[in-house]
Amino acid sequence: MDTTTAPTGSTTPEFRFRDAVPADVDALVALVESAYRGESSRAGWTTEADILQGQRTDPDGVLALVESPDARVLTVEQGGRIVACCQLEHRGTHAYFGMFAVSPTAQGGGLGRLVLAEAERRSRAEWGATEMHMTVISVREDLIAWYERRGYRRTGRMTPFPYGDDRFGVPQRDDLQFELLVKHLV
Incomplete structure (x- = not known):
């Protein structure tokens, strides 16, 4: 399902929301990497460049999500270019939100809020999800605070970071773990 949203009070082109297709994989990997890793990520506030180096995702992993019957990668285009994305997975009564870029x-203009709201709306409407779950690296206090302002709550439930698995990056510190954040979808 495609939807189009105009940014509030903006004269920029509209955002077009759609599900990713296999032809989008390379653009999605490049987007995710640019938002989190390397020098290009420092132009935004979501960078993980100081805590992780190396890749954040890879084409095989993204393609698996795009082709999964229980998942989708929601993309946002502006002017024909993918400018945002997120992973949604149907997991019983809840949906999982990830790979948000x-x-x-x-960044900083409200697009992230639009993507998150659309992801929540679709999860409720299409899967009947009553909660949204996500995991965030626990040392990312600024990012966790952003999610808390959008109704997510910290659960204190931690899972270890996969040290030694370069598919998730090369940690620059030894205290990384993921915290589960949850929001009840009404």
């Missing part, structure tokens, strides 16, 4: 040059 907004182009570093588009």
